[in-house]
Amino acid sequence: MSRMSLIVQKFGGTSLSTPTRIRRGAERAVRAKANGRRVVLVVSAMGSATDQLVDLARQCCLDPPKRELDMLLTTGEQVSIALMAMAIHATGQEAISLTAAQLGLYTNSAHTRARIQSISRDRIDRELSHGKVVIVAGFQGVDAGGEITTLGRGASDTTATALAAVLGAELCEIYTDVDGVFTADPRLVPGARKIDEISYDAMLELAGAGAGIMHSRAVEFGKKYDVPIHVRSSLTEERGTMIMAETAGMEAISVRGVTLKEDLATVSLIGVPNTPGVAARIFAEIAGHNILVDDIVQNIYDGGTHATIGFSTDASAVAEARAVCSRLADQIGIESVEIDEDVSKVSAVGVGMRTHTGIAATMFDALAKAEINIENISTSEIVISCLVPRKDGTKALRYVHDAFGLGVDQPSGSNSAATA
C-alpha cells in the first residue's frame, strides 16, 4: 500500500475562539483530507481560555503549585480537541481527539516548562490507518509517572512541529490570526511587508529577538528534521510565510526583518576582579535562580585586572537579579551593581550578515539619524542588536526598517543598496 502524504495543521487560539471558527478549521482539515492527505491537527486552547484559567488560579492561590497549574491549563486544549473532533464529525468525516497521555507525548517533569523527550507514533498511525483525522492537544505532555506537564506558553507550535518531525510530515501548517511573518511588527511599523520565504536560522533569530509569531523551539524542530513550516492566516486562503531550509534565492537578501524586544533591563557589574572562573561563577549563580539572560557584554580595564560585565534580562526579573548580584558583589568583591530598567532591544536579522559589509554601519547610521543613543551592541552570524532607551524603541524600529529598505513602499533595489 502506498503511503499517503501527511500534513500537520496547527490552529492557534484566535483561530478557535468561537464554534464558528472551530467549524471553519474543521472544514480546512477535511479539504486537506479530500485532497488525499492524512491529516493530523494540533490545537491550542480557545481564544483567551488560558488567560481566564490563569486568572482563576490567581484568585484561588497567589503562588499556585506548578503541578496544579499544569493540571488546570491543559484543560483548555482538551476542550479544543473534543470540539474540533465534533466539528469534523459534523462534516461526515471521522475524527478522534487525543490527549498527550493517550498519544504518548512524554516530557521531563519540569512543570510549566517541560521538554519533549519522546513521542510515540503507534496510536496516531493506528487512527490514521482507520481513515480518521487525528486531533492532538497542543502545549501538553505527560511525564514518566503519568503527571500532566506543559511545554510553556505558546508551545502548541512546538507540539505541531515535533509531531510533524516524528511522523515525517511533508508540511506543518501553522494557522494564526496574521498573514505570515513580517519584516517588522505591522502594529509598530505601518510599512512592514510579509516575507514569502525565510530560512530556519533567520526565523530562529527573529523569534529569539522578539518576533512573537512563533516559538523558537518549534522552529528548531522544523530545522532539525527539515519539516517546512507554513505560517498563514486562518481567515484567508492566501499564502503566508514558508520557513524552510536556506535556498539560493534567499542569499541575495541579507536583512530579512527587524524586531523590537521591549521590557528589558540591563545589569552592569562594575569592577569585577578579572580572574579565571569569575564570569562562570556569576552566570552559574544567575542561571541557578532561573533568571534568563538575553545578551552578555564584557569589557576589561585597569590593564586587564578588572572587568565590567553587563547583561540584559527581562524587566520582570530585575528584583531577583538585583538581589543575586548584590550577594555576588559581596562574595566576589565587585565594586558596584548598576541597573537600567528602561531599555528595549532593536535587532536586524538576516542570513550571512557578516559577509555583507556595511550592515552594522547602516543600522548605527539609522539610529543616529533618529537621534537615538545606543546603550549596548551585540552581533552574531545573522543578527545585530542594539539596546536603546525604552521610550525610543518604536522609533528606532521604524528607522532601521526603513534604512534596510524592508517596507512595501520602497523601490525594489533599495534593499541591496542598503546592504551593499
Add this chain to the structure above:
Amino acid sequence: MSRMSLIVQKFGGTSLSTPTRIRRGAERAVRAKANGRRVVLVVSAMGSATDQLVDLARQCCLDPPKRELDMLLTTGEQVSIALMAMAIHATGQEAISLTAAQLGLYTNSAHTRARIQSISRDRIDRELSHGKVVIVAGFQGVDAGGEITTLGRGASDTTATALAAVLGAELCEIYTDVDGVFTADPRLVPGARKIDEISYDAMLELAGAGAGIMHSRAVEFGKKYDVPIHVRSSLTEERGTMIMAETAGMEAISVRGVTLKEDLATVSLIGVPNTPGVAARIFAEIAGHNILVDDIVQNIYDGGTHATIGFSTDASAVAEARAVCSRLADQIGIESVEIDEDVSKVSAVGVGMRTHTGIAATMFDALAKAEINIENISTSEIVISCLVPRKDGTKALRYVHDAFGLGVDQPSGSNSAATA
C-alpha cells in the same frame, strides 16, 4: 502506626461556583484535617461549567460522538481539582489533585454512562501517607484502553461514595446548596421539613421517585458498603440529613417523604395477544432503544386472551417510544397504541409501608379531596406512586404531603395518625 480515620467530602457545582466558594471548601477540608482526619475531596465542575460545555458541543455538532462528549465534559472537573488543590495550598496545607486516570478509577467503555469497575487505592494511600489532602475529579473514569469516560450527569456523588467505600471511610459528606433531604421539594411544598435521618432504602426510593438531591447509584454504594452519607449545605455549619442503615428509631415513622416526577408520558398498548413471551419481547425491544421505562402496569381482559400493557417513560422519549411501539403493534398484532404526554407521578416513600395499613388509602383520599384523577397506581415495598395529570402535579404533592403530616406546622401526632 494507628490509622487516622478517613473522611470523604464531596463538593457540588454550586459549592464551587466562584473562587471564593472554592476557598471556603478548602477551609472546610483543612479543618477536617486539623481535627486529625485523613481527607479525600471529590469535586464537580464549577457552577454551570458543564452546561456551558454542552452548549459549546451543540454549536460544533448536532449529534456529538459520546467519546468526544466525555473528552469535553471531564475538563470541568479537572479545572475544579486543580483550583481546589491551589486553594488548599494557599492555606499552607499540602494537597494533590488526581484525575481518574491518575488515581486508577476504571470503568467499562460505555461513554456518557459508564459503570465503575474498579478503584485502585495505591496512589491515594501514598499521597495521604505524605500528609496531603487528596482531591479527586468526580464524574469521570478511564477504561482499560485509557479512554476517558463519564458516569452520567450528577454522578460525582457516585464517585464520592464509591471512593468512601473503597477507602473504608467513616463518613461521606455531600456538600450541596440545600440544607439536606426534605419531606418534599421545598420549592413546591412550602411546609416541607428537613429529614434528620433516613435509611439507604428509603433514600433510594426517594431518589428513584424524582427527588433530585442525590444520584441513586451513589446511595447504592453507601448501602452496599455501609458508608454513612451526610447530605448538608456548604453555606452553613448546620447538620443536614444522615443517610444510613435503618435504625430502630426510624421504624416508627412510615412515610419519610413525597416526591413529584414531572415530564412523564404514559404509553398504553391495547389489545395485546396474551401469549407467553409477548411482554418480554415488547420490553426487550424498548430497552434495545435505550428508552427508560419507569413503571409497568398490565391488565388482562376477554377471558385472559388479551391484555392492556401500560408503561410510563420520560416525555423526551415519547417520539422514539411511539415509533418502536407502532412497529411492534404491526409485528405482534396489537390493536392500538395510546399515548398521554402530560402526566406527572406523585410518590410517597417510607420504610415498611406495606406493614402499615391505610397508607395507600390515605394517599388516595388526599388526591380525592384535591379532586385529582388518578390515572395509574403502582406500589412496592416502600413506595406508592400515582400518575396524575401534569397540571395537577404540584397540588397533588401538597395534598399528599399534608395528609401524611410531614409538614413543619403539623402537630407531632399527625404522622402516626395518618399512617394508622
